[in-house]
Amino acid sequence: MNETKRILLHVCCAPCATSCLERLAANGNRITLFFANGNIAPAAEYHKRLQEVFRLGKLFNVPLEVDDYDHNAWLQWIAGLENEAEQGPRCRRCFAYSFSRAQSAAEALGLPAFTTTLTVSPHKPSPLLFDVGKDFPRFTPWDFKKKDGFRRSLQLSRHYALYRQNFCGCEFSRRDKRGKGVD
Ligand code: SF4
Numbered sequence: 001m002n003e004t005k006r007i008l009l010h011v012c013c014a015p016c017a018t019s020c021l022e023r024l025a026a027n028g029n030r031i032t033l034f035f036a037n038g039n040i041a042p043a044a045e046y047h048k049r050l051q052e053v054f055r056l057g058k059l060f061n062v063p064l065e066v067d068d069y070d071h072n073a074w075l076q077w078i079a080g081l082e083n084e085a086e087q088g089p090r091c092r093r094c095f096a097y098s099f100s101r102a103q104s105a106a107e108a109l110g111l112p113a114f115t116t117t118l119t120v121s122p123h124k125p126s127p128l129l130f131d132v133g134k135d136f137p138r139f140t141p142w143d144f145k146k147k148d149g150f151r152r153s154l155q156l157s158r159h160y161a162l163y164r165q166n167f168c169g170c171e172f173s174r175r176d177k178r179g180k181g182v183d
Pocket residue numbers: 039040086087090091092094095168169170172173
């Protein structure tokens with residue numbers, strides 16, 4: 001196996017990971033999933049998403065690494081940005097948190113590259129993610145929105161009957177969705 005084809009895939013949730021896994025595998029990558037989501041609250045929601053990622057790993061026959069879950073550390077990391085709107089400075093900082101975890105994991109596992117499923121979501125601007133990624137030497141930009149990646153993720157999620165949440169992850173995204181009458 002070509003060393004450059006081994007990649008750590010930071011996974012935000014199982015539905016988003018579906019089409020990313022398919023795309024990376026079709027390009028000859030050997031993938032390790034990495035569930036690092038200190039941003040998710042409450043803990044029950046974190047465990048629900050993790051369980052689905054575990055199931056997805058089994059379905060695609062790929063290994064899964066799970067980061068420590070420390071939501072308080074994440075809250076300290078974004079302190080002062082709690083009231084920012086989604087896609088603003090809080091999310092930028094949140095992405096940096098996940099990428100720093102992925103960079104450390106890639107180094108520890110001896111993997112030359114990492115990327116993220118976050119680029120498949122229409123709510124996560126890929127140029128912003130790529131800009132944050134510049135600070136992390138092993139970050140490799142994959143724009144999974146391309147080639148109808150999001151629509152494909154919906155198809156595959158339905159096919160595998162994966163749990164799909166209706167808020168991004170943190171308590172602030174949940175609060176803002178509730179304010180709009182969702183959840
Ligand atoms: S809305 Fe999503 S990306 Fe933004 S800070 Fe919350 S969990 Fe992170």
